[in-house]
Amino acid sequence: MDIQIVKCHGSSNDFVLIDELKHQYHFSENERVQIARLLCDREGSIGADGILFTMPSHQAHARMRMFNPDGSEAEMCGNGLRCVGRYVCEQLDNTEIVIETKEANLSVKQMDDMFENIPSFEVAIEPVRLRPASLPLNIAKAQHVNQPLDPLSENLLFTAVAVPNPHLIAVVNRIEDEQLNLIGRQANENKFLLPNGVNVSFVQLLARNKIFVRTYERGVGLTNACGTAMSASSLTTVLLKENNLDEEITVFNRGGFVICTVTQSEGKYTIQLRGNATYEYDTTVSVDLQNGSVSEIATRTNYVNEQEAYEQMKKYAQSQII
Numbered sequence: 001m002d003i004q005i006v007k008c009h010g011s012s013n014d015f016v017l018i019d020e021l022k023h024q025y026h027f028s029e030n031e032r033v034q035i036a037r038l039l040c041d042r043e044g045s046i047g048a049d050g051i052l053f054t055m056p057s058h059q060a061h062a063r064m065r066m067f068n069p070d071g072s073e074a075e076m077c078g079n080g081l082r083c084v085g086r087y088v089c090e091q092l093d094n095t096e097i098v099i100e101t102k103e104a105n106l107s108v109k110q111m112d113d114m115f116e117n118i119p120s121f122e123v124a125i126e127p128v129r130l131r132p133a134s135l136p137l138n139i140a141k142a143q144h145v146n147q148p149l150d151p152l153s154e155n156l157l158f159t160a161v162a163v164p165n166p167h168l169i170a171v172v173n174r175i176e177d178e179q180l181n182l183i184g185r186q187a188n189e190n191k192f193l194l195p196n197g198v199n200v201s202f203v204q205l206l207a208r209n210k211i212f213v214r215t216y217e218r219g220v221g222l223t224n225a226c227g228t229a230m231s232a233s234s235l236t237t238v239l240l241k242e243n244n245l246d247e248e249i250t251v252f253n254r255g256g257f258v259i260c261t262v263t264q265s266e267g268k269y270t271i272q273l274r275g276n277a278t279y280e281y282d283t284t285v286s287v288d289l290q291n292g293s294v295s296e297i298a299t300r301t302n303y304v305n306e307q308e309a310y311e312q313m314k315k316y317a318q319s320q321i322i
């Protein structure tokens with residue numbers, strides 16, 4: 001099957017966006033899984049941290065279904081939602097829309113460029129749940145905030161939160177990729193403790209309202225950034241009284257930075273996640289599901305200016321975390 005794709009990223013967390021609004025694609029559930037595995041494969045012709053199926057919706061402007069490179073479907077994807085939001089805003093010539101996701105219809109708003117020539121969007125990350133059963137995390141407690149979590153680590157303290165995909169967040173003095181990778185792998189192998197797997201993040205407090213987040217993503221591994229994880233990490237710093245509600249928190253990551261604001265109304269948290277939505281290129285691929293192969297059958301249309309602008313934003317971010 002031939003599929004037109006838009007390669008895009010949020011904070012260098014990169015995705016393949018497939019437009020099922022414009023194109024009459026009809027994928028079965030099994031095909032969606034296979035397409036995710038084939039197109040995300042970094043050894044293949046494309047390679048990405050996930051697929052964003054952008055589909056018609058009966059209850060919103062469009063619907064986003066996000067699949068990880070291992071073929072698992074995630075409840076939510078913050079960096080991906082900004083990319084889908086931008087794409088649909090442009091299709092509808094609109095600056096404020098609603099996107100249907102697995103558990104909620106979420107608002108997406110175009111914002112002023114947060115950096116020179118960087119298309120910027122803000123998405124609502126919700127519902128937010130602190131009950132371990134909502135991840136699920138099989139421990140008999142009402143909440144797990146800044147507590148040890150045997151057998152993942154003897155010295156780290158974790159906070160469990162679902163936004164609504166599952167996250168474990170640990171505030172650390174120094175982020176060690178090797179330790180994060182090991183704990184991320186062990187957490188996702190422990191199907192008794194975490195039956196659906198989990199995204200694991202380490203958070204470094206750089207200053208008031210300024211953090212650095214590194215994430216081992218469920219279904220992927222270490223990525224440049226994870227939007228829901230940066231949101232969950234911002235919430236965790238508020239719960240730990242390191243930052244305040246309603247104040248902008250700049251969240252640096254390997255791929256750049258985003259701005260998160262944690263709000264609470266009637267006891268419920270929402271996290272506003274603002275960041276870039278950058279296009280890399282358009283192309284067309286031919287996917288042969290029978291023999292599990294993908295070949296590119298068009299010349300890429302590269303968004304050179306966007307890429308160059310984003311490199312400046314990334315350089316700025318890196319200068320802030322030295």
Ligand SMILES: N[C@H](CCC[C@H](N)C(=O)O)C(=O)O
Pocket residue numbers: 013049050066068073074075076077078079080165166199217218219220225226227228229
């Ligand atoms: N790996 C995640 C989904 C992608 C989330 C991430 N890319 C984001 O921007 O939120 C999960 O399985 O929950």
